[in-house]
């Protein structure tokens with residue numbers, strides 16, 4: 001059985017004091033979870049302050065990006081080991097905002113995925129089509145292409161350590177979420193592609209999150225879909241009460 005993974009992607013929000021307050025509110029409430037995993041992904045600058053607060057809680061720590069090299073002259077970049085050292089166990093890779101605003105390609109994301117796995121960080125590899133691609137019937141081919149490119153060369157064993165986040169770009173930050181049926185259809189397609197890249201047992205073990213305007217009032221229906229194993233939450237993860245309700249999906 002796949003353990004649901006509810007993750008908050010804080011994006012470029014919050015300084016240390018706001019981040020500490022949010023984690024304290026979450027950890028005060030989320031004390032009784034044995035059947036799901038919870039993850040917070042704050043900006044790099046908060047990782048060091050939040051790690052000790054998360055220690056001993058039900059929540060794990062993740063980063064939103066990283067470089068693929070271990071070290072070197074890459075001004076402004078963060079290496080995989082630097083994240084591990086701070087207590088990160090996950091890293092989001094290839095978020096659509098990275099693809100859109102920072103020119104990240106499937107090839108680059110693939111290098112990052114290999115680097116993360118090599119060091120024992122779980123990559124959350126993001127895929128998703130833009131509105132024009134969905135409207136022109138290309139959503140599946142776009143997502144399958146992103147999967148093949150981003151996951152190239154990973155063994156079945158490595159794939160079991162990867163999380164996929166399906167985030168249709170048109171649903172991010174818009175309040176315009178995919179219908180549960182549309183999201184389920186894409187998740188099933190993603191799982192079929194994972195099986196083609198490895199084998200069915202591996203595909204069945206991979207967590208596939210949905211992201212894009214996940215809110216307290218739509219999470220239950222999304223999580224009820226057979227191939228939706230979690231959520232990658234943006235805006236609603238910044239408010240303790242909303243994120244707690246999402247984590248406590250029914």
Ligand SMILES: O=C(CO)COP(=O)(O)O
Nearest residue numbers: 009172173212213234235
């Ligand atoms: O991009 C997202 C999570 O990575 C989704 O953001 P929203 O939940 O704000 O739509």
